[in-house]
Amino acid sequence: MVQIAIIGGGIGGLTAALALQQSGFQCEVFEQAPALHDVGAAIAIWPNATRILQRLNVFEKILEKAGVMEEIRWVDQNGWLINRVSISDPQFPAVALHRADLQNTLVRSLPQSSIHLGHELIDQTQRGDKMVATFANGHSIEAEFLIGADGIHSRVREQFLNDGPPIDRGYVVWRGISPTIPPDIPPATAIEFHGRGKRFGVGPVGLGRLGWWATANTPNTHELSQLFEGWQRPVLEVVQATSPGSILKTHASDRLPTKVWGRGRMTMLGDAIHPTTPNLGQGGCLAMEDAVVLAKCFEKHSATEEALRNYEQLRYKRTAALSKYSRYYGSVGQWENIWARALRRTALALAPEEVTKRLMRIVFYPQIT
Numbered sequence: 001m002v003q004i005a006i007i008g009g010g011i012g013g014l015t016a017a018l019a020l021q022q023s024g025f026q027c028e029v030f031e032q033a034p035a036l037h038d039v040g041a042a043i044a045i046w047p048n049a050t051r052i053l054q055r056l057n058v059f060e061k062i063l064e065k066a067g068v069m070e071e072i073r074w075v076d077q078n079g080w081l082i083n084r085v086s087i088s089d090p091q092f093p094a095v096a097l098h099r100a101d102l103q104n105t106l107v108r109s110l111p112q113s114s115i116h117l118g119h120e121l122i123d124q125t126q127r128g129d130k131m132v133a134t135f136a137n138g139h140s141i142e143a144e145f146l147i148g149a150d151g152i153h154s155r156v157r158e159q160f161l162n163d164g165p166p167i168d169r170g171y172v173v174w175r176g177i178s179p180t181i182p183p184d185i186p187p188a189t190a191i192e193f194h195g196r197g198k199r200f201g202v203g204p205v206g207l208g209r210l211g212w213w214a215t216a217n218t219p220n221t222h223e224l225s226q227l228f229e230g231w232q233r234p235v236l237e238v239v240q241a242t243s244p245g246s247i248l249k250t251h252a253s254d255r256l257p258t259k260v261w262g263r264g265r266m267t268m269l270g271d272a273i274h275p276t277t278p279n280l281g282q283g284g285c286l287a288m289e290d291a292v293v294l295a296k297c298f299e300k301h302s303a304t305e306e307a308l309r310n311y312e313q314l315r316y317k318r319t320a321a322l323s324k325y326s327r328y329y330g331s332v333g334q335w336e337n338i339w340a341r342a343l344r345r346t347a348l349a350l351a352p353e354e355v356t357k358r359l360m361r362i363v364f365y366p367q368i369t
Helices: 009-022 045-056 059-063 100-110 155-160 232-242 285-303 305-333 338-350 353-364
Strands: 002-007 025-030 042-045 068-069 071-076 082-086 092-098 121-127 129-134 142-148 167-180 189-194 199-204 210-216 248-254 266-268
Touching: 002 009, 002 129, 009 025, 009 100, 009 248, 009 285, 025 142, 042 045, 042 100, 042 210, 042 285, 045 059, 045 092, 045 353, 059 092, 059 100, 059 210, 068 199, 082 353, 092 100, 121 155, 142 155, 155 266, 167 232, 167 305, 189 338, 199 232, 210 232, 248 305, 266 305, 285 305
Parallel strands: 002 025, 002 142, 071 189, 142 266
Antiparallel strands: 042 092, 068 092, 071 082, 121 129, 129 142, 167 210, 167 248, 189 199, 199 210
16 A cells, blocks of 8 residues: 555655655655656746755755856846846745756656656545545555645645635746757846836846746737747747747636645645746745645654644645735736736836845745754
8 A cells, every 4th residue: 555645746746755764654646647858848946846856955956057147137028128136046046947857856756667668547535544546557555645736736635625716817928948058047036027017037047048937818829929929039939939839828827825725644736736827936935835834744644644634724824925916927928908017117116126035035935844
């Protein structure tokens, strides 16, 4: 029998497996995909997640393929500077890399026998003091505990809460990785371009590559080159340098927070329970925080239901707050009204760097355990 079954082999599930194993617990990961392909866009590892990956002894390997970010700039669509803030931190640097590179590093840090691909969850239920999970391939397993880490369209959540689909926040998000960096992009810098109902962001992701994302208030499938025509030159350059087939397109969505994360011997983590819009780049970081807090609760309370309930209580307030902050930041970023955009620009331009850093410390330097 499995001690802890983790449903989902994404960043949150793999980090949870690593943290739990390093805390002395036996766990296995069940991922629905038949293979872990080299897909996905960039992921930001902000200082709160850097500290976790350092604790798990994998950050140095991750840094080999990552790009370091030492400054954030906000500019308008023509490239005129609105504001900037230094985020240089030699102890807990902010980095970004291809999501597949992070996933592969986590996979290689786990026993290969603990990862089971091609396991799409059909049903999970508690029977006595055991969790029973049934998969589409006909297999079923018994576990002492079950952790739902199966993303924003979580099957675990659907069965447990049955609260419908995520909430569409009204704008579209594109993400990609350019194999080259335009000369106009300064090194070690993340840049966010603001326009009318549109934004574009770039940042280094290591190995000479540049990660980028775009948002627009449009339900139509416009070509990005048309949507961002006339913007500062690097914007179109990175889009055109990216293979069209590798560009991901999704709708910005999240869910309202709930204090009910699990019951009995089951709980959830990451996007399965607190999905956030991508505006703060904290989705993966929060999932990694969940993972180490869960492991610490198992250490403190042993393998008990009390550990799960304590974990849920510790994580609710912070995840609910950051999800709300991300949603509000995105709403302001997508403003179209000329007066609202002028207000946004003025507020950003007048914000002192120390005030911005103080706000970032709330996000980047939490006391999570």
